[in-house]
Amino acid sequence: MANVFGTTVKRREDPRLITGNGQYADDVQLQGMLYASILRSPHAHAKIVSIDTAKAKQSPGVVAVFTGQDLLGKVGLIPTAWLPPESDIKTTAHHALAVDKVRYVGDGVAMVVAESRYAARDAVDLIEVKYEVLPAVVDQEAAMQAQAPVLHDDAPGNVAFHWQAGNAADEVFEQAEVVVRQRFRQQRLIPNAMEPRSAVGQYNAGTGELTMWLTSQNPHIHRFLLSGILGMAEHKIRVLSVDVGGGFGSKIACYPDEVLVGYAAKTLGRPVKWTEDRRENFLITTHGRDMTLDVEFAGKKDGTFTAIRVKNVANMGAYLSTAAPGVPTILFGLIVPGAYKIPYAGVDVYGVFTNTTPTDAYRGAGRPEATYLLERMVDLFAREIGMDPVEARKKNLIQNHEFPYNTAMGLEYDSGNYELALGKALDMVGYDQLREEQAKLRSQGRLLGIGVTTYVEICGLGPSQVAGAVGFQGGLWESATVRVHPTGKVTVFTGASPHGQGEETTFAQIVAERLGVAVDDIEVVHGDTDRIAMGWGTYGSRTTPVGGNAIAIAVDKVIEKAKKIAAHMLEVAEEDVEFQDGSFQVKGAPSRKASIQEVTLQAYLAWNLPAGVEPALEGTAFYDPANFVYPFGTHICVVEIDKDTGETKILRYVAVDDCGRVINPMIAEGQVHGGIVQGIGQALWEGAVYDDQGQLVTGTFMDYAMPKARFFNNFETAFTETPAPRNPLGVKGIGETGTIASTPTVVNAVIDALSPYQIKDLDMPMTPERVWQAIHKGRDAQ
Amino acid sequence: MSEKQQIRITVNGIEKQLEVEPRLLLVHALRDELGLTGTHIGCDTSQCGACTVLLGGEAVKSCTVLAVQADGMGVTTVEGLGQMGNLHPVQEGFWEKHGLQCGYCTPGVMMTAVGLLQQNPNPTEEEIREGLEGVICRCTGYQNIVRAVQYAADRMNSANSEAEVAASGSGDQK
Numbered sequence: 032m033a034n035v036f037g038t039t040v041k042r043r044e045d046p047r048l049i050t051g052n053g054q055y056a057d058d059v060q061l062q063g064m065l066y067a068s069i070l071r072s073p074h075a076h077a078k079i080v081s082i083d084t085a086k087a088k089q090s091p092g093v094v095a096v097f098t099g100q101d102l103l104g105k106v107g108l109i110p111t112a113w114l115p116p117e118s119d120i121k122t123t124a125h126h127a128l129a130v131d132k133v134r135y136v137g138d139g140v141a142m143v144v145a146e147s148r149y150a151a152r153d154a155v156d157l158i159e160v161k162y163e164v165l166p167a168v169v170d171q172e173a174a175m176q177a178q179a180p181v182l183h184d185d186a187p188g189n190v191a192f193h194w195q196a197g198n199a200a201d202e203v204f205e206q207a208e209v210v211v212r213q214r215f216r217q218q219r220l221i222p223n224a225m226e227p228r229s230a231v232g233q234y235n236a237g238t239g240e241l242t243m244w245l246t247s248q249n250p251h252i253h254r255f256l257l258s259g260i261l262g263m264a265e266h267k268i269r270v271l272s273v274d275v276g277g278g279f280g281s282k283i284a285c286y287p288d289e290v291l292v293g294y295a296a297k298t299l300g301r302p303v304k305w306t307e308d309r310r311e312n313f314l315i316t317t318h319g320r321d322m323t324l325d326v327e328f329a330g331k332k333d334g335t336f337t338a339i340r341v342k343n344v345a346n347m348g349a350y351l352s353t354a355a356p357g358v359p360t361i362l363f364g365l366i367v368p369g370a371y372k373i374p375y376a377g378v379d380v381y382g383v384f385t386n387t388t389p390t391d392a393y394r395g396a397g398r399p400e401a402t403y404l405l406e407r408m409v410d411l412f413a414r415e416i417g418m419d420p421v422e423a424r425k426k427n428l429i430q431n432h433e434f435p436y437n438t439a440m441g442l443e444y445d446s447g448n449y450e451l452a453l454g455k456a457l458d459m460v461g462y463d464q465l466r467e468e469q470a471k472l473r474s475q476g477r478l479l480g481i482g483v484t485t486y487v488e489i490c491g492l493g494p495s496q497v498a499g500a501v502g503f504q505g506g507l508w509e510s511a512t513v514r515v516h517p518t519g520k521v522t523v524f525t526g527a528s529p530h531g532q533g534e535e536t537t538f539a540q541i542v543a544e545r546l547g548v549a550v551d552d553i554e555v556v557h558g559d560t561d562r563i564a565m566g567w568g569t570y571g572s573r574t575t576p577v578g579g580n581a582i583a584i585a586v587d588k589v590i591e592k593a594k595k596i597a598a599h600m601l602e603v604a605e606e607d608v609e610f611q612d613g614s615f616q617v618k619g620a621p622s623r624k625a626s627i628q629e630v631t632l633q634a635y636l637a638w639n640l641p642a643g644v645e646p647a648l649e650g651t652a653f654y655d656p657a658n659f660v661y662p663f664g665t666h667i668c669v670v671e672i673d674k675d676t677g678e679t680k681i682l683r684y685v686a687v688d689d690c691g692r693v694i695n696p697m698i699a700e701g702q703v704h705g706g707i708v709q710g711i712g713q714a715l716w717e718g719a720v721y722d723d724q725g726q727l728v729t730g731t732f733m734d735y736a737m738p739k740a741r742f743f744n745n746f747e748t749a750f751t752e753t754p755a756p757r758n759p760l761g762v763k764g765i766g767e768t769g770t771i772a773s774t775p776t777v778v779n780a781v782i783d784a785l786s787p788y789q790i791k792d793l794d795m796p797m798t799p800e801r802v803w804q805a806i807h808k809g810r811d812a813q
Numbered sequence: 814m815s816e817k818q819q820i821r822i823t824v825n826g827i828e829k830q831l832e833v834e835p836r837l838l839l840v841h842a843l844r845d846e847l848g849l850t851g852t853h854i855g856c857d858t859s860q861c862g863a864c865t866v867l868l869g870g871e872a873v874k875s876c877t878v879l880a881v882q883a884d885g886m887g888v889t890t891v892e893g894l895g896q897m898g899n900l901h902p903v904q905e906g907f908w909e910k911h912g913l914q915c916g917y918c919t920p921g922v923m924m925t926a927v928g929l930l931q932q933n934p935n936p937t938e939e940e941i942r943e944g945l946e947g948v949i950c951r952c953t954g955y956q957n958i959v960r961a962v963q964y965a966a967d968r969m970n971s972a973n974s975e976a977e978v979a980a981s982g983s984g985d986q987k
Binding site for chain 2: 055707732
């Protein structure tokens with residue numbers, strides 16, 4: 032009960048998941064259910080001349096075929112819900128099915144609804160479409176060229192938006208002692224949550240209610256958007272996302288297929304299921320990253336950093352996905368100065384349309400890209416002035432006593448002890464000895480590399496006022512209801528929507544600790560718009576700092592009310608009652624007490640309540656955070672590169688993270704592990720590749736290198752705990768830190784290993800071939 | 814599409830008769846025809862292993878097996894591995910060691926682990942990592958999956974040695 036916060040508790044979601052009793056969207060089986068399959072454009076850019084669905088309609092088992100023309104006036108446009116201010120953003124029309132033109136391979140052209148999965152899929156092949164193929168452009172800088180094909184008539188030059196921020200002026204760089212410049216390619220990544228996206232719709236013509244089972248990270252946002260797109264009252268739509276098999280940002284967006292399923296279910300009067308296959312997932316579920324970054328970094332010869340500025344040309348794909356414009360702008364730009372005292376910083380961001388899959392948030396969303404370029408620049412700068420990269424970091428880290436710290440990008444970092452985390456990581460890895468060992472091995476011709484990252488992250492999205500100021504078309508507070516049942520058991524309803532992060536457990540721990548009831552007596556409910564008042568979902572590492580604190584406040588409301596009842600029961604004044612370990616007791620006479628369960632029963636019986644107190648016992652909170660939260664830490668990686676093959680072997684990986692107070696160390700560590708692997712995936716193996724015609728070359732797990740178990744040794748992880756000062760629980764987020772820190776850490780190690788060849792930078796992923804080529808070029812140059 | 818065929822599959826110990834198209838994948842037969850939705854589909858190219866089941870006692874990817882190929886054979890899915898109160902050591906390991914996050918790949922990874930431990934009851938960490946070549950997990954970073962399999966191996970080995978001790982009749986003699 033008490034002291035359960037901060038301890039490892041086995042996950043409460045696991046029993047159903049390890050016995051095959053989870054409820055993922057595709058698991059839903061309904062009487063009379065139909066299956067949908069979508070014909071997708073094989074061309075990256077083409078005019079639709081004609082669509083002939085006659086044969087498909089006659090195919091066995093087919094119930095209906097819809098094209099874009101059929102939906103005009105019936106299904107609204109797919110919206111973009113993040114509109115960065117003063118960016119001249121062009122939210123061009125995005126139809127659920129293409130009407131006159133397709134703009135990327137995978138763009139939906141027609142949907143078949145049939146009696147079985149196989150019948151639907153068969154009929155898709157019978158739809159005949161005549162296309163007039165147009166030239167395509169896949170690279171964002173090429174798309175900005177004057178002669179480039181234009182995707183949307185209302186976005187000339189393919190520029191979707193242009194956003195600038197910061198205070199870095201030319202003079203700062205002109206007058207700097209040292210300026211380092213570097214271009215980075217943040218390659219495109221494919222999120223690849225293991226569960227493909229799925230939607231099931233069921234319409235009740237009698238009540239006019241539409242129930243949708245969706246693979247969503249934010250069911251209430253989905254309901255809100257579906258309401259507008261389908262022209263249905265919000266309260267007549269119920270969205271359920273009970274178990275969701277990972278998201279990593281790719282299940283935030285409102286997708287055309289989800290809308291189509293809702294429309295088909297309503298129109299046909301029968302339940303409809305659609306589930307993408309993995310090939311579709313590669314083609315149509317949002318991608319991440321894909322930015323071209325030109326960076327200037329200025330400093331003094333003594334190692335002091337003075338300025339950083341970045342031009343970011345971001346590839347948005349063919350349409351602006353739901354949250355996409357916020358990623359390369361707000362989420363990227365504001366964190367560019369990182370954990371350092373850099374007085375001048377600036378970003379200049381272009382979002383560009385190309386004939387590729389739309390991009391959107393992917394684990395870290397903007398912050399990994401910013402952290403990558405910063406941590407790479409720090410290494411390049413340190414190398415330029417001949418300083419150890421750790422020394423350079425130490426010299427510039429924001430100091431413990433300087434918090435709250437106001438950055439050049441206008442953020443107020445809440446708290447931190449950056450040097451503590453750095454020191455701990457250096458101790459764990461044995462940094463000084465490692466450098467000696469590296470020198471020794473280098474003299475033997477072996478390529479050992481050490482990479483360090485000292486990061487800070489902005490997360491816990493976020494204060495709603497700020498959300499509005501930065502153009503997010505929603506609030507970012509969170510709701511919680513804590514309902515104590517007559518027997519003292521507790522149900523918690525959260526508007527956050529975890530999908531693997533373990534909050535059914537950690538949220539129960541929050542309540543157990545605060546209310547003094549057993550974890551086993553608490554159930555956490557999420558992912559159901561009918562049971563939960565409102566919620567903004569799970570992304571941006573907001574679930575615990577925002578949703579968790581909402582729960583803490585709701586518990587406090589329960590206690591506040593229960594205290595009044597307890598005082599009445601104990602026949603003392605309320606001021607004379609204190610609450611401890613699940614029990615209300617009279618101050619100075621602790622034997623006179625009533626347990627929370629006893630008080631709850633009285634609250635429900637309501638035979639003898641104090642005047643003015645309503646029966647029953649529950650608390651609801653709508654918590655809007657006062658600030659973001661800023662987790663931080665140091666990651667260190669040791670690699671060895673095989674010169675003959677170019678292969679990078681990760682010898683050690685040390686992660687020290689600080690996410691404020693840790694609720695469940697096992698779960699926090701698990702989040703770090705997963706994040707590290709995803710970030711290393713970007714550093715070494717992963718990358719989406721399009722050919723010039725806009726065909727996705729890396730369209731299956733055979734062509735896109737996903738990290739596997741055998742690529743790694745065990746990671747060494749630890750936490751420092753610097754409580755977050757601006758929220759009741761003192762917590763920060765931990766879901767994205769691994770991904771944010773590990774990519775530059777590994778790349779810094781690889782480049783460090785290659786420094787004998789005068790190699791300063793390489794594009795990711797640093798595959799054996801790329802590294803081998805670089806070694807050989809370096810050798811030739813020597 | 815061709816004519817449907819009658820097949821018999823013993824699923825989790827219970828014989829089932831099905832009429833299926835010859836092209837029907839085993840995983841679709843399990844999920845859509847038999848309602849055993851614990852087995853998941855993560856890809857179409859046999860890379861991810863989310864659909865792994867035991868077929869004739871061997872771990873196979875059920876997205877790459879036709880239901881008709883399983884005719885006359887026994888299939889074990891996650892639903893047949895163990896229930897709450899009587900979990901298989903591999904399930905226990907995944908729960909104890911936080912071997913799952915979103916849980917989607919988990920049934921397939923657990924069935925793969927069962928197959929792995931059948932072949933090699935005492936795997937080293939490296940052998941476990943090699944043995945997981947056929948599965949992809951996007952959440953855990955694999956470290957706790959490895960721990961889960963190690964836990965299961967220990968449990969199964971100590972259960973076996975206890976059984977041996979009991980069988981040799983010297984269990985309580987000391």
